[in-house]
Amino acid sequence: MIARMLDGVPGRGLAVLAGLLAVLLAAPWVANDYVLTVLIIVLYSAYTGQAWNVMMGFAGQLSLGHAIYVGLGGYAAAALYVHFGVAPWLGLVAAVAIAAACGAVIGFLAFRFGVGGVYFAILTIAFAEFARIGFDHFRWVGASSGFFLPVANYTRNDLWNLRGDPTMFYYVMLALTVAAFAICHVLLKSRIGYYWQAIREDEVAARSLGIDTFRYKMYAIVLSAGMTAVAGVFFAFYYNNLFPEQVFHISRSIEMILGPIIGGIGTLFGPLVGALLLTGLSEAMQELLTALRLDVPGAKQVFYGLCLLVVVMALPGGVWPWVAGKLGLTGPRS
């Protein structure tokens, strides 16, 4: 298993990977609470970006409504916890199942009836909007006034109930990110990953080689939705509140995809690199604005827009493939 995962990774890449992992593992000992919070956001973005990457980067299906899976996952686990006392790790199973089922419905409607490209993207937005409006009226989970998890002062970390300090959440998010990374690496090296790439590159040609494109696109959306729902569970238990206006909003979906776009769509490291760059730069800019006592509404959005513009113009393949090429770390697509 491990041997297969490391198959084809050059030695230098391996060293960098090990170094990165060591730094991330040691971070809580050196970082203060603020830096740790930022790192949690980085890892969260890297994880959700990787989940989205499965659909768009690997299988070439553009989803602009991935917030729906975060929301469904978060609400499912939070509701089970609040109403029935079900621990989040058990609630996770339900959360993943619900989100995967939702992905399957969207995928079935789109792929069975040949809805692709821009039309598929619009369909995903429509579903996320339905969910937002639906949850706005869903009284059982607080409707538009929000759904809250009980917050108390915990004397010790309770991993089973996901109640604890930022360090615990940091390690949970790190574990999830590493797992997502490993899963994607293995998938890309196996038949399903090659079939996804074939569909992304040319669906007609893929079918002519015997690939049941409907089935493989369904695998992509179900897996991507399920992975994203895990992030939703984390989100709910980390922030302790859920508002339909926030979790299902299209801006959440867009934020999720900026990391992989900037880092490099379809690459394994793209989502992580993109998340690091975007979160790091936006935090730095926030600091700068505060220091200058400037309060510019929408500055973050404008900033994201500019980043996107620069990358799309200068490095259309994303930052990571360019960096990897310069450092001779990996092949063109890994």
Place this chain on the structure above:
Amino acid sequence: MTVLLAVEGVSKRFRGLLAVDGVSFQIARGSIFAVIGPNGAGKTTLFNIIAGAFAPNGGSIAFGGERIDGLTPDEICRRGIGRTFQVVRPFPALSVEDNVLIGAMLRRHDPASARRHAHEVLARLELFGKRHQPASTLTLPDRKRLEVARALATDPKLLLLDEVMAGLRPAETDRMVSILRELNRDFGLTILLIEHVMRAVMALAARVLVLHHGAAISEGAPDAVVRDPAVVQSYLGAEAVD
């Protein structure tokens, strides 16, 4: 002779245009069969019907004795029919090797054995040295070879080739002719080819079908077909037999 592919009165209409008009023919197992005809005669359309890209408006197609008309392209490939595209469709961002590997994975689920098979096919099509290049960097003749390699990697019983010699120089055409002949001889691969390059048709095909305005106007051995007055008048008259 045992019949591998039997096409029976197949038609295809695009709005007002009858692109394929009641065409029937049979291909013997292990043979090479060519379809020729002027531009717009309906050759590619006929091909697309066999490969499952279009369902015919009428008629039937049997492959190895089983009806295949109306099946989807992927089902038809899994039955054992490989195809190329006249306007080539490589997976541009993937390496030449991965393009072929994806074809090889149809019948070899283990990536390592699929890769070995892909290497054999690449060597046969003389693309082995270029296997690490992205497919988008290949020249047209190499892209045509890649089309053949990718389809071949799926281990077809019948290979459909749509003008794979077009745009090749005479020497390259001769190479392709000998590659196809070897495949036919070594593996008993049955080949249906559409071709404008008459030299290749004469060199390869045991039988030739001539399409004109969607209809079959002649069928037979190549040297008989090129002397058929109907063929000379409608098609060959304009173009020299080189």
